[in-house]
Amino acid sequence: MLKLISAFVFLIVASSNAFAFSQSSGLSVSEYTLDNGTRVVVIPDRRAPVVTHMIWYKVGSADDPVGKSGIAHFLEHLLFKGTKTVPQGVFSSAVSEIGGQENAFTSSDYTAYYQKVSPSALKLMMTYEADRMRNVILSDEVVYPERDVILEERSGRVDSSPGGILSEFTQAALFVHHPYGVPVIGWEHEIAKLEREDILAFYEKWYQPWNATVVVAGDVEPEDVLALAKETYGKVVASQPEVKRERIRDPQPVVAKELRYADERVTNPVWRRAFLAPSYNRAEGNEGEALDLLAAILGESVTSRIYKDVVLEKEMATSAGSFYQGTALDSGYFGLYATPRGDTTIDDLETAMEQVIDTLLEDGVSQEELDRARKTFLKSAIYSRDSQVTLARIFGTVLTVGGKVEDVTNWAEKLGNVTVEEVNAVAKKYLIRNQAVTSYLLPKKG
Amino acid sequence: MLRFIIQKHLTLIAAFMVSFVFSTIANAIDIQEVKSEGGIDALLVEDYTLPIIALSFSFEGGVSQDIAGKEGTVRLLSALMDEGAGELDSSTYRAKLEELGISVGFSAGGDRFGGSLRTIREDKETAFEMLRLALNEPRFDGDAIERMRDAIRTSIIRAEADPSAIARVKLRETIFADHPYSRPTQGTEESINAITRDDIVAMHRKIFASGSVKIGVVGAISAEELAGLLEMTFGTLPKEANLQEIPEIKPKLGVVEQIDMAVPNASISLVYKGLSRDHPDFFAAHLMNHILGGGTFSSRLYREVREKRGLAYGVSSSISTREQTNFLIAGTSTRAENKDEALRIIKQEFERMAKEGVTQEELDVAKKYVAGAYAINNLDTSGKIARVLVALQTENLGIDYIDSRIQQIEAVTLEDVNRVARELLSVEPTVVTLGPATQ
Numbered sequence: 001m002l003k004l005i006s007a008f009v010f011l012i013v014a015s016s017n018a019f020a021f022s023q024s025s026g027l028s029v030s031e032y033t034l035d036n037g038t039r040v041v042v043i044p045d046r047r048a049p050v051v052t053h054m055i056w057y058k059v060g061s062a063d064d065p066v067g068k069s070g071i072a073h074f075l076e077h078l079l080f081k082g083t084k085t086v087p088q089g090v091f092s093s094a095v096s097e098i099g100g101q102e103n104a105f106t107s108s109d110y111t112a113y114y115q116k117v118s119p120s121a122l123k124l125m126m127t128y129e130a131d132r133m134r135n136v137i138l139s140d141e142v143v144y145p146e147r148d149v150i151l152e153e154r155s156g157r158v159d160s161s162p163g164g165i166l167s168e169f170t171q172a173a174l175f176v177h178h179p180y181g182v183p184v185i186g187w188e189h190e191i192a193k194l195e196r197e198d199i200l201a202f203y204e205k206w207y208q209p210w211n212a213t214v215v216v217a218g219d220v221e222p223e224d225v226l227a228l229a230k231e232t233y234g235k236v237v238a239s240q241p242e243v244k245r246e247r248i249r250d251p252q253p254v255v256a257k258e259l260r261y262a263d264e265r266v267t268n269p270v271w272r273r274a275f276l277a278p279s280y281n282r283a284e285g286n287e288g289e290a291l292d293l294l295a296a297i298l299g300e301s302v303t304s305r306i307y308k309d310v311v312l313e314k315e316m317a318t319s320a321g322s323f324y325q326g327t328a329l330d331s332g333y334f335g336l337y338a339t340p341r342g343d344t345t346i347d348d349l350e351t352a353m354e355q356v357i358d359t360l361l362e363d364g365v366s367q368e369e370l371d372r373a374r375k376t377f378l379k380s381a382i383y384s385r386d387s388q389v390t391l392a393r394i395f396g397t398v399l400t401v402g403g404k405v406e407d408v409t410n411w412a413e414k415l416g417n418v419t420v421e422e423v424n425a426v427a428k429k430y431l432i433r434n435q436a437v438t439s440y441l442l443p444k445k446g
Numbered sequence: 447m448l449r450f451i452i453q454k455h456l457t458l459i460a461a462f463m464v465s466f467v468f469s470t471i472a473n474a475i476d477i478q479e480v481k482s483e484g485g486i487d488a489l490l491v492e493d494y495t496l497p498i499i500a501l502s503f504s505f506e507g508g509v510s511q512d513i514a515g516k517e518g519t520v521r522l523l524s525a526l527m528d529e530g531a532g533e534l535d536s537s538t539y540r541a542k543l544e545e546l547g548i549s550v551g552f553s554a555g556g557d558r559f560g561g562s563l564r565t566i567r568e569d570k571e572t573a574f575e576m577l578r579l580a581l582n583e584p585r586f587d588g589d590a591i592e593r594m595r596d597a598i599r600t601s602i603i604r605a606e607a608d609p610s611a612i613a614r615v616k617l618r619e620t621i622f623a624d625h626p627y628s629r630p631t632q633g634t635e636e637s638i639n640a641i642t643r644d645d646i647v648a649m650h651r652k653i654f655a656s657g658s659v660k661i662g663v664v665g666a667i668s669a670e671e672l673a674g675l676l677e678m679t680f681g682t683l684p685k686e687a688n689l690q691e692i693p694e695i696k697p698k699l700g701v702v703e704q705i706d707m708a709v710p711n712a713s714i715s716l717v718y719k720g721l722s723r724d725h726p727d728f729f730a731a732h733l734m735n736h737i738l739g740g741g742t743f744s745s746r747l748y749r750e751v752r753e754k755r756g757l758a759y760g761v762s763s764s765i766s767t768r769e770q771t772n773f774l775i776a777g778t779s780t781r782a783e784n785k786d787e788a789l790r791i792i793k794q795e796f797e798r799m800a801k802e803g804v805t806q807e808e809l810d811v812a813k814k815y816v817a818g819a820y821a822i823n824n825l826d827t828s829g830k831i832a833r834v835l836v837a838l839q840t841e842n843l844g845i846d847y848i849d850s851r852i853q854q855i856e857a858v859t860l861e862d863v864n865r866v867a868r869e870l871l872s873v874e875p876t877v878v879t880l881g882p883a884t885q
Contacts, residue, residue, distance in 0.1 A: 047495050048826050050825070093744055093811070096743065098818040099817060099818025116826075118822070145755065145756040147756075148757075149758075152756070152757070152759045152784075155711055156759055265607050301544050302541065311593075312537060341593075341596050380547050382496065382497065382498065383547070386498055
């Protein structure tokens with residue numbers, strides 16, 4: 001029930017695709033705002049009698065109070081524990097007894113819950129989901145055993161994975177002050193002390209109709225969904241006024257940082273480097289699009305510069321590439337990674353990766369590379385329409401990290417406007433080695 | 447037009463009635479049988495909503511075809527199938543796919559060798575030609591072999607230090623002893639180094655035959671168009687595969703193995719008796735397993751281990767059916783200090799299931815889930831439907847399976863489920879645990 005930050009990487013690519021496609025093929029998206037502020041987005045896909053219903057709250061781990069990390073994610077678990085009128089298990093049974101699927105996930109910026117069911121069950125899903133927006137019962141009996149489950153989850157995801165351990169500290173080094181530096185699941189010593197009252201206060205503050213975005217994708221008519229939404233979500237009354245998310249800002253990075261972690265469980269070293277870069281939401285002009293294209297040209301495919309040079313030609317890495325994490329309310333980042341092949345040392349591999357970047361900074365990208373990257377984005381965009389869950393996630397994500405439906409529909413045009421000069425400019429502006437965070441995951445001889 | 451299951455005349459009010467779920471599926475997918483001139487068969491679901499074509503295929507013969515000492519050959523072969531073909535070396539081949547957004551994929555399973563093709567309609571001729579090249583004229587160039595060998599070696603070395611992989615290997619070796627199913631699918635460092643290009647070529651020749659391939663296609667293509675492209679793509683393969691026969695094996699039960707390892711998280715696996723996919727009691731067993739640990743938030747194992755006691759984040763059970771074996775497996779991962787308690791609770795639930803079975807109410811709920819979940823899980827994207835079309839053929843389920851499975855599920859009685867529970871679970875399971883040594 002948790003989407004860690006690393007999993008974001010996929011989303012930006014997926015987002016890009018939907019943006020593009022909505023432009024080029026008339027993907028029809030309807031958007032409404034209910035009187036109480038709840039937004040409703042409907043994306044019809046009538047090929048199968050299946051509907052995906054999601055609710056997204058604009059609150060995530062970056063909104064956890066200082067010293068109480070893990071609350072947003074903890075609360076996500078507790079929303080499955082029953083309400084004043086719907087006892088624990090009833091909602092889940094309603095989903096599973098018709099063969100539906102359900103789950104939930106938390107990120108730094110959002111918390112989302114979803115069910116995939118037959119369309120006839122949509123109303124019931126909306127009824128239950130609207131109910132648990134305000135009526136969850138958080139008793140000691142459900143809170144404290146669940147805290148153990150979360151400690152189990154953390155142990156499984158982080159403690160048992162050397163890469164997971166290093167990632168947490170790398171994130172903390174990249175975001176020195178901003179809460180993106182705190183793990184989504186929370187630090188273990190803080191989770192262990194979370195109290196019922198802390199969670200309840202968080203629930204009261206954020207789980208309000210003005211903070212909710214409902215996304216419905218599948219075999220439905222937009223007007224029908226709107227009517228159902230009015231009947232269910234529309235009746236939820238806010239108990240607290242709207243809160244705007246304002247988070248502390250990081251200083252401009254000045255110092256290069258290196259993290260080395262050696263662990264007996266590591267067999268193959270991993271080299272990573274991250275640069276702070278603006279998210280789509282914080283970017284000026286075309287910077288977000290330019291960073292996406294830069295990541296593609298540099299290292300997101302078999303024809304990219306890193307793959308051709310470091311993997312194919314120099315035969316120094318089994319895998320290597322780049323990515324741009326631009327789906328965030330606040331700062332995003334640009335990442336590089338590589339795993340050495342054979343006898344290659346991690347230092348030599350680092351040098352080879354740096355050479356690829358240096359060459360790009362010196363000579364810039366070509367028009368041909370830019371066109372190819374753009375074409376790949378647009379082509380693969382069509383495929384994203386094949387999955388209603390993917391579409392629902394794209395819209396939910398974009399809308400909860402500061403974007404609007406129009407940002408989605410204008411994306412293709414903006415992508416088309418990006419010039420070679422703009423791609424080269426973002427490369428020079430953000431790929432600054434002496435401001436980056438580099439991590440080395442290393443084997444340790446027992 | 448494909449509306450996979452839509453029957454609008456059915457009233458929505460019937461939503462929660464079993465009959466609704468059942469009848470919608472009964473009017474499900476319109477599947478066409480396509481045969482090329484040279485006799486290549488495929489199942490097709492024609493749909494023009496999106497300009498996409500998804501094809502899935504499966505050849506007989508998987509990792510179990512590896513020869514002793516050369517384990518990992520089939521896995522290496524699958525990694526090389528899209529690394530250059532015909533006149534196109536690896537970079538050129540993959541750049542062409544990327545340029546057109548075509549995806550060609552191969553994956554080696556235990557008993558079968560699968561793959562897929564996905565393309566936008568306008569590029570379909572090129573896409574099928576790229577697949578034809580990969581299937582018929584893979585290059586197996588030296589640099590590609592070494593690159594993939596290194597990548598797999600890296601993965602082997604990683605697995606040797608990965609507690610969950612170590613536990614999986616132990617489990618496999620425990621229940622399958624010297625049978626091919628006990629072998630490491632990726633191979634060992636030694637075996638992967640021993641594989642030559644000739645071994646790879648020979649394995650390719652053994653597996654890729656037009657006589658054994660099962661094909662499913664979904665999307666913007668007519669039966670006539672497809673027939674021609676199938677003939678071109680698969681028609682020139684040799685007719686007969688040349689496979690090694692794999693003997694049947696019953697997993698060894700009643701063995702207890704603990705792997706001592708100082709890790710924060712312990713893992714637990716239990717193996718009980720299973721049954722084959724074509725066994726008349728398959729759905730009775732499937733329903734029983736669903737109630738016990740079938741992966742929803744309402745299974746008995748989930749409730750007892752996670753909800754009531756907070757002992758683990760996840761816990762589930764499933765029935766595994768392979769061509770030459772079958773078993774029921776359950777597992778969880780838990781913090782080391784909770785291992786014994788979690789194992790005790792899981793065993794207790796298995797014993798309770800064997801002795802007391804399930805209630806009529808549990809069975810009714812499970813039937814609704816199992817009936818309805820099929821469409822929701824398997825029919826919502828083109829790629830998934832294409833895989834279903836292949837499974838209908840490989841599992842001999844019949845073209846009307848999407849309808850008939852509903853009747854098969856409906857026909858299961860409480861007595862069937864409880865009898866199957868007794869038969870499968872009244873045994874001492876094999877238990878493999880990994881975690882710190884008990885003091």
